[in-house]
Amino acid sequence: MIICIILLPIIAGILVPLLPFRKRSHKEIFLEGAVILNSILVWYLLLHHSESTFLLAHFTGDLNISFRVDGMSMVFAGLVSGLWPFATLYAFEYMTKEKHENTFFLFYTMTYGVTLGIAFAANLLTMYFFYELLTLVTVPLVMHTLTREAVLASRKYLYYSLGGAAFAFIGLIMVIVYGSTTDFILGGVLDLAKIGDRTNILLLIYVMAFMGFGVKAAVCPFNSWLPQAGVAPTPVTALLHAVAVVKSGAFAIIRLTYYSFGTEFLRGTWAQTTVMVVVMFTIVYGCSRALKETHIKRRLAYSTISNLSYILFGAVLMTPLGLAGAITHLVFHAVMKISSFFCAGAIMHQTDKRYVHELNGLGYKMPCVFGIFTVSALALMGVPGLAGFISKWNLAQAAVDSNNPLAYGGVACLLISALLTAIYMLSIVVRAFFPGRDFDDSAIRDVHDPNWKMLLPLFVFTVFIILFGIHSQPIVDFFYDVAAGSY
Amino acid sequence: MGPNLWINYGEAVAAILFCIGFTNLLLQTNLIKKIIGLNIMDSAIYLFLAEKGYIAGRTAPIVTDGITSVEAYINPIPSGLVLTGIVVSVSVSALMLSLTIRLYIRYHSLDLDEIAAQLKKEGR
């Protein structure tokens, strides 16, 4: 079952260039069908999952490629499979302006499968495997436009990701050697008897591995690839560089921290302090860079950087509450950021405007897009009644609850970044709606909202943002159960 | 150590020669000199072997006037090794020389660095 879920998108993707589609619409139907079918399968699996581990193949020694469905994977897989169909729908419309779609959709759809692979991985090796794979399948998407810029960006992306993986790999080795097993078990698998007096080395390795996976999660100082990768077509930037790829980085870190090394082992050590400081710094750093950035997508990318570190901040609190907060933000931020990215994409698609200062007065020409953008902006700020507030609330509560003075500082960082977020998001909104007294809109007279393929996903996401904000109780409770390990 | 050195002075000499040859082969830029160094090095080793194989008061391991007792002769294996080694080193030196000739024909020089410089100029 899991295998076919993972393979279906990959095969579908490979089929795209092979099958002779007579009309573009046929291809769209085929792809959308495949993706939706897959999402349905995923949800079916999530709802009727069994605890059993599915073993695909033996690797060297006792290492093997195997899959399981547990709480975290339910969250991540559910998230990805929820977003993908909409993103695909959006991509159809967006890609009308771009060249060689086939390769694009080939990799775009394959990524779906790979991401699910990460989500369902039952042990560290499997996850590492799909993690590397993810890098490889997403590189062509980054260099899709084949401009010099894109090539450089993808090159950087590769260096960073592979390099990061190299160091994560060391962590993997450590777990293989010092752990009782590589499977993911909430609470960690390290075997203290084996470790003996090597605690510090292990902590050092943990920090290295953290940074290694952190590269994908754009932890400072390894974050400069993310804004550059913004040259990719927007569906990629939105879905991959705001959700799938970067979140898989965060996901991997959560797996590493909670399911492999174990919080018992790490809590209160210098390792925790180190990573927490790094994360806190990243939170503020990302926001302040976003403030200076004038290219819309890059600004959003920087905002992603800081928001990812929110998730990591929750993760490195190393308490169940912290994990819950991290998961909450992982899901909510995905929805918020993808919707704001899609807005940016819609703007670029309709007007070819890329810089913030070009947006004057567009608010009246594209009310839907900018309205939705405003909502997502407010949500990112953490205005109560929208999704962002809830996740921040959970994170902050976890931080306060952890009785870790540093974590209090973290709360302050959250709020500072919230403030900066407000400024860099709302300054866009203000420009769009308050172009200034004597502004002539002759230049943008014939600008208008995009068609339904683009708007539908946007509306859906907005609805979810508000829904999560107002009535988050059931889903948040689910997250808490996951964090408590009851799934 | 000291006394040993005096006892086996032959080996000591061999070792020194070996070093001389080695350094020549390594450091000389002139190809011919390199090859000479190579030969010094090899022959040093043969000297060493011969020294090892020699047993005082015995003759070369060639049966002369019917004496077949082992005590009469020195250990033959080192000599065999030396012979083999000589063959090898000859062939190697021949190869080296041929290469040197080719290079000289092309670049009219035996100085390796100079040749390298010319190659850079060619830039292929």
Next chain:
Amino acid sequence: MYLILLPILFPILAGLCLLVYRKEPERKLLTAFTGICLVITGALVVSALTLARQSLTLFYLTRTLPICFRIDEISVLFSLLTVIVFICAGLFAFVYMKHEQKEKRYYGFYLMVFGVLNALCFAGNLITFYLFFELLTLSSLPLVLHTGTKEAIMAGLKYLFYSLCGAYASLFGIYFLYHNCDTLTFTAGGVLQVSPASPEGRFLLLIAFVMILGFGVKAGMFPMHAWLPTAHPAAPAPASAALSAVIVKAGVLALIRVIYYIFGADFLRGSWVQTAWLTLALVTVFMGSMLAYREPVLKKRLAYSTVSQLSYILFGLAVMHPDAFTGGLLHVLAHGFIKGSLFLIAGAIIYTTGKTKVHELRGIGKEMPLTMWCYTIVSLGLIGIPPTGGFVSKWYLAIGGLAGDIGIFRYIGPIVLLISALLTAGYLLPLTIQGFFPGADYDYNTLQKREPARLMTIPILFMTILSVIVGLFPNIITDYLTEFVSTLL
């Protein structure tokens, strides 16, 4: 019970309708619509006030974060003030906004702010309050931005930045409060069970200070007052009237709620936080009026005076003595009406003459006597000369300050208040004087009567009268206040 939601939802929805309505409707319709909405809202508020002391829990944000509303005396006080000022300013705007563009947008947000303010008054717990506090900032932002000039936008962003700073600082506090209290529902006397001596108590004192600073931003308290003098003049006059009469009061309301309903006065009384707070308040009082004194532009000057006057109120709260508290609340009303009318007057002057600087306005009293008479009266009120509202409130503040056990501030406080009263006279009366007595060299030929339209004068007049009434019959209010103030302190 759900009636309580009407005064909140109705204006907000009405505003939204205006906003989403595509094309600009013609003026009459628009104004009519807005006017009706305002009046209806007012009626709704009043009717809602009948269900005092009942609380309505609407829904839960998360398992433990209820959104609930409750009406108590404070709510009554503030919501009445809100209603009056908003209706007056609204009427005034119908004329004033003629020479601004995009009226629809203005009215839309105006109504929304109205609703949000009501919600703020009715909020039953800290979360709800915080929610609408944020919304207030966001929905009042467009009012500041409205004119769309460069400086207006800069001012708007400044306003946003400061308010959010405050909001987030207080959110920081809320996180920790939530951790230490079992509920965040507003209850008289506070919900905090921790003793200030204990370690977490000491930490919470810090938190309290942070929150005071945070909410103090909205109330224009030093050091985070700088947004006020920038934002007020940038906004159109009716908006700035609403701003400085009501919206800034939201900060005051917030502080009342947090200090007296969450922390509890006893938690803070005598602590370093109280001292610091008093100091800041007094500094602001003095500094505000000082700056106002040196400010040539009329609206800016009024804005500075708002800064100082608000800190009168804060001083009243900080003393934590019943009389001072009463005085503070009275001053909320008095200052609300006075400053409202003052800004409207300023607006009227700008509207008719287009002059903004004080020294340009010689002989203005001859040109628009009625307006200037109102101006004089309310100025006197603000200075605190009987029988106007300002006098009573300041009286209460002063005796409260003397009675409260606040050490040296017992003397400093009243003195500072007096000095700043003098300064107030210093910066308000010159306009009256040179307005009515332009001096010999003023040629009366150029002078022509240009009293503004009736829709402008009526609100001014109305609020002036109200301010006087507050001064004449303070007992109505004080009697109403005293017994519940005793529950707080």
Next chain:
Amino acid sequence: MDFVCNFPFFSILISLFSGTICSVLPEKAAKAVNRIVIAAVGVMSGILLLYLLGTGESFVYWMGHFPAPWGNEIRAGILEAGMALFFCIIMYLSMAGGAHKLFDEVEESKHNLYYILINLLLSSLLALVYTNDMFTAYVFVEINTISACGLIMIRQVGRTIEAAVRYMIMSLLGSGLFLFGLCIMYDLTGHLLMSNIKESVALLIQSGEYQIPLIVSVALMCIGLCIKSALFPFHAWLPDAYGYSTVSSAAILSSLVSKGYIFLLIKIIYRVIGFEIFNNTRIIDVLFVFGLLGMIFGSLSAIKENDIRRMIAYSSVAQIGYIYMGFGMGTQAGMVASVFHILSHAATKSLLFIAAIGLTEVSGGSRKFIDLTGAGYRNKWAGVAFTAGSLSMVGVPLFSGFISKLLFAQAAVQVEGKMLAALIVLGISTVLNAIYFMKTVIRIYATTGDTSYPCITFKDMKVHAIVLLFFIVLNIILGVSSQPIVNMIEQGLAMFA
């Protein structure tokens, strides 16, 4: 004594003689002979391997009728047979892959010579693999050197001759040292057969006398072989030698010749000196350090390189560093990792060379990166193959590189003192590998590039494409089902002892 036991001897012999035969045959026939010989040897080694796996123990084969310690012996264990088989596969594929390039790189008259050299090389490699006699080893080392040198200079341009000279000099230095060490060893023990030497060495160690000469001789032999297998810092000759010779030569040299020496070193360590004794010397630490340095500096110079083939050559310096790091760990696990890496690197590196040639010939024969832009589109097979090779080098799962990395890391963790250094350097060198290989991969897929160059489709180069395919498959087999191979290596090493 089964008939199979003759196979090692046969394989050496036929490759030796077929070489001489080739010289008289016409070129086509020579080519055929050459291929057949390689294939035959491969088959024989395969059978031998199966046989050994069946019996589960190594055997010793007398050359001539003298028993030890006088006679000359051949010894065959699982590892030897496996190596022989593997070498044959790689060599066959490399020959096939580079064949079409041969004609425009080597002048017509020299073709026979080429095949002779190849056969000689093969025989000497096999001898190195199988022999049980140190002096024989030395002799074949020299033969190996000569034939390798021939392979380098067979392409008659200044560069290659110069490269050949440098190569010669370095390897002569190496073999000189080796020989000297060998002589000292002989002097100490009075034996030339590995097994006998080992016994007497053990005795020497027990008696505790002649320690210094023993260490000296071991050190000399190690250094000699290190020089010959281009361990950093003795790698100066390597880039030219691999970079400019014909493609098959490059592939074979980089993946087989140096490996032959390394394998000899392994044999010496296990069968001459004895693993434990070797590990108690400080030599392994030296090897370890130079291994690490090699990993770093090889990659660094590869990054600086602007010529694809030289880049690949430099990367083999780094890979050799990996292998020596494995030695340096001084544990069974480390040794297993090294041996596995010998295999995986051989497979990958030859793949890269063959693919690189495919890329350069659609870029007007230039190997500068700037011209290679978009070559991946012009020659799809080569592009894919090169990508696969690079990924394997970077150590992406599913490819052989990943396994060797895994083994190295696991081995490293078991060594207290060297763990951190090894792990960190592993990480760094992976990053560096990623940098220069991915740079190339992205380059060849960057833009459709200069379309003036011809595109090559499957039809134009069936053989080449198929060879590449085989290489990739081989790589993936090593990467996916590595467990049996690792087990085999362990058994083989066990047999050594």
